[in-house]
Amino acid sequence: xxxxxxxxxxxxxxxxxxxxxxxxxxxxxxxxxxxxxxxxxxxxxxxxxxxxxxxxxxxxxxxxxxxxxxxxxxxxxxxxxxxxx
Amino acid sequence: xxxxxxxxxxxxxxxxxxxxxxxxxxxxxxxxxxxxxxxxxxxxxxxxxxxxxxxxxxxxxxxxxxxxxxxxxxxxxxxxxxxxxxxxxxxxxxxxxxxxxxxxxxxxxxxxxxxxxxxxxxxxxxxxxxxxxxxxxxxxxxxxxxxxxxxxxxxxxxxxxxxxxxxxxxxxxxxxxxxxxxxxxxxxxxxxxxxxxxxxxxxxxxxxxxxxxxxxxxxxxxxxxxxxxxxxxxxxxxxxxxxxxxxxxxxxxxxxxxxxxxxxxxxxxxxxxxxxxxxxxxxxxxxxxxxxxxxxxxxxxxxxxxxxxxxxxxxxxxxxxxxxxxxxxxxxxxxxxxxxxxxxxxxxxxxxxxxxxxxxxxxxxxxxxxxxxxxxxxxxxxxxxxxxxxxxxxx
Numbered sequence: 001x002x003x004x005x006x007x008x009x010x011x012x013x014x015x016x017x018x019x020x021x022x023x024x025x026x027x028x029x030x031x032x033x034x035x036x037x038x039x040x041x042x043x044x045x046x047x048x049x050x051x052x053x054x055x056x057x058x059x060x061x062x063x064x065x066x067x068x069x070x071x072x073x074x075x076x077x078x079x080x081x082x083x084x085x
Numbered sequence: 086x087x088x089x090x091x092x093x094x095x096x097x098x099x100x101x102x103x104x105x106x107x108x109x110x111x112x113x114x115x116x117x118x119x120x121x122x123x124x125x126x127x128x129x130x131x132x133x134x135x136x137x138x139x140x141x142x143x144x145x146x147x148x149x150x151x152x153x154x155x156x157x158x159x160x161x162x163x164x165x166x167x168x169x170x171x172x173x174x175x176x177x178x179x180x181x182x183x184x185x186x187x188x189x190x191x192x193x194x195x196x197x198x199x200x201x202x203x204x205x206x207x208x209x210x211x212x213x214x215x216x217x218x219x220x221x222x223x224x225x226x227x228x229x230x231x232x233x234x235x236x237x238x239x240x241x242x243x244x245x246x247x248x249x250x251x252x253x254x255x256x257x258x259x260x261x262x263x264x265x266x267x268x269x270x271x272x273x274x275x276x277x278x279x280x281x282x283x284x285x286x287x288x289x290x291x292x293x294x295x296x297x298x299x300x301x302x303x304x305x306x307x308x309x310x311x312x313x314x315x316x317x318x319x320x321x322x323x324x325x326x327x328x329x330x331x332x333x334x335x336x337x338x339x340x341x342x343x344x345x346x347x348x349x350x351x352x353x354x355x356x357x358x359x360x361x362x363x364x365x366x367x368x369x370x371x372x373x374x375x376x377x378x379x380x381x382x383x384x385x386x387x388x389x390x391x392x393x394x395x396x397x398x399x400x401x402x403x404x405x406x407x408x409x410x411x412x413x414x415x416x417x418x419x420x421x422x423x424x425x426x427x428x429x430x431x432x433x434x435x436x437x438x439x440x441x442x443x444x445x446x447x448x449x450x451x452x453x454x455x456x457x458x459x460x461x462x463x464x465x466x467x468x469x470x471x472x473x474x475x476x477x478x479x480x
Binding site (some may be wrong): 043049061080 | 214219230233235236237238239249255271298392442446447
């Protein structure tokens with residue numbers, strides 16, 4: 001998965017979030033994790049562990065402070081993936 | 086949204102979760118009669134929701150020591166350990182804790198919360214990693230946040246998951262502090278310390294063990310999980326609190342690493358707060374002796390804990406993974422937990438109500454904690470009430 005593009009990350013993230021939240025709405029990069037998907041602080045911690053395993057990266061909890069939308073999360077994952085290539 | 090409007094929103098959410106259950110939190114204790122009984126709402130209530138594991142809160146030796154300290158040294162130190170608050174009692178207690186754990190040194194903090202905050206934030210910083218169990222106490226999370234280190238969680242007590250995360254860190258595992266607890270405060274289960282030590286050594290990491298709930302409870306002399314497992318030499322730093330088995334308030338960190346002492350000069354939660362009062366230090370010193378020699382107390386505690394755990398399990402309640410002084414009953418919803426809590430209070434039995442997000446994985450808990458001073462008759466009374474309430478719980 002080392003050559004993954006950001007578009008692929010976003011696409012995979014949307015699918016993972018749909019499974020994680022059982023959301024009936026369509027998840028897009030603009031979807032807000034808190035207001036649209038009702039991911040509270042505890043759910044977010046568990047989501048992070050799933051994302052770490054899916055993308056085989058370490059996501060420090062402190063890096064989540066600026067994450068509001070799916071796009072924000074995708075940006076963070078891409079940044080970490082790029083740094084660990 | 087303004088600052089105050091945010092608080093209003095949070096308060097509304099809290100009330101919506103449990104409109105009739107707010108009395109369960111911060112319940113007024115009107116009078117405390119003993120280690121097992123108090124007056125609440127004008128009624129004599131059996132206390133099954135304290136952390137007084139050895140039942141030492143009214144012990145004559147501890148009370149006398151506290152009285153004497155107040156008479157001789159006053160009510161408070163009015164200053165930091167780094168300034169005017171470094172009394173002989175503080176230094177004596179540090180020496181006694183170091184001897185108790187057969188460790189090189191100890192630092193005493195003003196609370197157990199600050200012991201974790203001060204130790205973690207002093208040990209790691211920006212660029213380092215903390216790898217914490219998913220069920221870690223809030224004081225551990227807050228210490229990690231204060232430190233500025235990268236915070237990574239592993240799934241609770243899951244050693245394959247811990248190894249996977251250590252492996253991912255690569256060379257950074259050498260600058261990683263793994264943090265686990267002897268007994269976890271919500272479900273009462275113990276950390277698999279032997280496996281954690283193996284991983285810590287394999288990946289050249291550092292290990293901090295919080296014995297807050299296991300001090301006095303595990304091991305022949307009550308050191309905690311390190312003594313039960315015989316792994317004290319393998320754990321780099323041990324933290325703990327005076328506010329549970331020792332019935333005071335305060336906290337400590339012990340270690341064989343000579344660098345421990347440097348924490349006194351870099352740890353804000355140690356430096357920028359007043360030191361524990363003379364009475365607290367004196368009663369803790371007396372309690373530590375009783376704890377160390379308290380094998381009979383530990384036997385009574387475990388007899389009570391195993392009796393309650395086995396009885397609740399047999400009744401059909403979903404309880405925590407293993408018996409111990411914390412017996413957590415897991416319920417399907419906050420409403421069901423509140424109904425059980427109300428039923429117990431109706432029979433004059435106080436337990437802790439724990440609702441999401443305070444409990445792991447969105448669970449709702451009725452959390453019982455047992456102590457050595459409970460009689461078997463008291464535990465039987467609790468079992469009878471739980472048994473009667475089981476059928477009435479809506480599922």
